[in-house]
Amino acid sequence: MAAYIPDDKILSIKNASDIVDIISESVALRRTGRNFVGLCPFHAEKTPSFTVSPDKQIFYCFGCGAGGNIFSFVMKHEGLSFPEAARSLARRYGIDLPTRNLSPHEKKKLTEREMILTLNKEAMAFYQDCLIRKPAGRHGMAYLLKRGMNKSTIEDYKLGFAPEGWDHLLRYIRSRKKPLDLALKAGLIIPRKSGSGFYDRFRNRITFPIFDGQNQLLGFGGRVMDDALPKYLNSPDTPVYNKSHSLYGLHCARQQCRKTRTVYVVEGYFDLLAMHQFGMQNTVATLGTALTASHVQMLKGYVGSQGKAILVYDSDQAGVKAAQRSVTVFQKGLLEARILVLPKGHDPDSFLMAHGPEKFLLAAEKAMHMMTFMVETAVEKYGLGIDGKVRIVNDLKSALLAIDDPVARSLQVKYLAERIDVKESAILQKVRQPIQNRTRLPDDHRQKRGTNATPVRGETYRLEQKMVTMMLQFPEMVEVIAQRQLMDNFTDPLLADVGRGIIENLGKAGGDVASLLSQWDEPERKAAVARLCLADEHWDRSGCMNLINQFENSTRRRDNVLLKRIQAAEKNGDQDLLAELLKQKQHQALERMGKKGGH
Known part of the structure; x- marks a missing residue:
């Protein structure tokens, strides 16, 4: 894909852009040492694990494994191909990209x-x-x-x-x-x-x-x-x-959302315009669809982990139902949200026109927490008779299940039990089985993604990974590694390929990690390199040389072990094992020759 855009233009885009500026438009970042951290825009989390390095111009999430350079981020966040991401960044920085060579x-x-x-x-x-x-x-x-x-x-x-x-x-x-x-x-x-x-x-x-x-x-x-x-x-x-990934007024609201750590969510165009016109520019509107997980992730990126959303709905039954539907989405998205239901006969537009922004802000201060709203709405709907209490618990079961934090769930169960005068144990029993089933889902999900399926790695792999990490974080040693041809002794194909890419790329004028990532299309490889690059390691030349010597000794031991096994098979007359070991040695020799020939 990158071949459609000249390399010098890719380099111009990379040099002109700043990954912190780009990512901070959608993620609330804070500095920690040399890097920035924030809540990952690609998965739900409460504790920031999303790291951005301004020095290396890369990002990596230690929670979900997403990572790469500025092009990778724009591609993943905006759902674009590489040429589209490059052109989007080029437009932003006034860089002209030719298209005359395309079919x-x-x-x-x-x-x-x-x-x-x-x-x-x-x-x-x-x-x-x-x-x-x-x-x-x-x-x-x-x-x-x-x-x-x-x-x-x-x-x-x-x-x-x-x-x-x-x-x-x-x-x-x-x-x-x-x-x-x-x-x-x-x-x-x-x-x-x-x-x-x-x-x-x-x-x-x-x-x-x-x-x-x-x-x-x-x-x-x-x-x-x-x-x-x-x-x-x-x-x-x-x-x-795509209406499920879009919000009206976002382009005007994002700066105020970051500043106030609060976002108002309304339903209509005129509701949003009235809110903005009366000074509450930290307001967005849904577009004829219920709030989605994508919306919540987007909003969380602007208000941060300590921020909150206030959902402002009409007082009619449709508005109440819309508020109820959003509860589970916000709880799964790990963003605090409150519900503001306006007096009967009013939507945000009419309320502001009639009463002004001061009364609206006073009402917003009294906005209910989502579970409180759910409980009070259910009590009002069903009453506190025996049948009503049963229906209330049934209605709130899915909302309770959506609370990932066990402490928060316990507190909400306690509040519900006290409000409707039912034992906590009875409510917990009602939801316990689904919770037990759900607790197994993350493991199953990880297996589907291949996390648990990853084979256990041995000492050789760990040494090779350490070597690549050192090359990324202390590039002064790249020339030494190249001269000793250590990549020829790598057993892991991916790490060997990454190592060769480092030797080839970082040796060029202007070569850096962000450029290195641009030469690969696979997101998994980009993420792996970003993760190693941002690993918490401390290097000096002495430590690097110790690692190199350790790796060379390990390679010699591996060769000696194979040689001793061959000698033992010969001595014992085990022709089948001898043939297999000789085959291994031949394959090893051919592989090294092939690697040298590829340089």
Whole structure:
């Protein structure tokens, strides 16, 4: 993949970018010594195990094993291929990347995402122009002003208007000579059910552009200005947009989320705009879907391990149900969350317009912890009769199971027992069997990932791993290792390959670990190198030479053991064993010759 972009351009991107700056946009990092740590964006954790090295420009998570350089992070975090990640970083730092050497098929594949993002920007400009300058947009502007939106909010959040009719945007796209199949993939137009042709997806609606945390325009939401249905309409999933991984307003909220360590989560576009307009810019909105684990991981990256989310829901039954559904997701995502249910008849938009931000913040201070909210909602729904208590426990069982921390679970069980006057032991018995089953899942999961399946390594492997770690962390010894041709004596193919890569790469001008990682495509290999590079080791030249001597002695002992076994087999007349041992020796000799020939 890297061959599609010239090496000098890859080097320019690497030199221009800073991995701490890139990762800190989505992960709350704090400095510990020479490195930075934070909560891993790729798995749920309470204690930070995600490490970023500014010196080596690499990252590694000691919890889940993800690791690599800046390209690896962007690829994994954004779901991009290497060329897409490189181009994304190049755009950020103003580095021009040529595409003239690509075949038409390769160029189309690599640039489709960029073309969709560009087309989305053109559609946004069209909708904005319709709202602000076209007579057809006067109705939309009047509606926004009536809803309390000021002109600054309308401009800052790039609101627009999709005019009534079937093909206004379609004709605009044609006039710009953009391919209609691209507009279809972007979700801007829809194929007609009968006959050929297309029509606009958004018609007679206010449009809300949806950006990601890097200010890339992914899609749109649209709202009618009357009682027509559906009231809200979002872009479908596209090559750049997925509602389960996207949040409205994130691009404007992320800095304030980091600063306050708090994020408000609302459900509607106008709810978010009102929150931002009244000064609570640490607010995001879901996009017509329930909160997902991906959303929680994303938010946790911005507010940090000590941060919290406050879910602000409408007072109607749908809002209460949405709050209940989110409890398990937050508990599994290990992020503290509270529930703020507004007075009846209000959503965040109407409450702020009626009462102002001061009363809202006072209400937010009284937001309930998630389990408290769940318990009180269940009590209100079922009552405290015998049947009601049984239903309450049944309703809360899954929420209790989702609490990973056994101390926290115990405290919540105790609170529930006291609130509904039921023995703790009875509630624990109700949930004990599922908990026991669940405690076995991590081992099973690790086996599926291959963690427990990894064979037990011997002393030879540990020495080889130590050697590679030394080469990464004390590169002054690389030349010595190369001169002694120690890689020829490695028994582990992966470590031998990594060692040769270090010798070849770190010897070049400007060679470093981040460049070394760029020469491999396999994420597992990148992660392994990052892990060894960030291992807590302390090296000096004397210690390095001791390790090298230990490795050479180990190699000689291994050869001597094989030779003695051959001699013993000859002496005992064991022809079968002798043939096998000679075969091993021959294979060993050929392998070393092959390794030398490959240099």
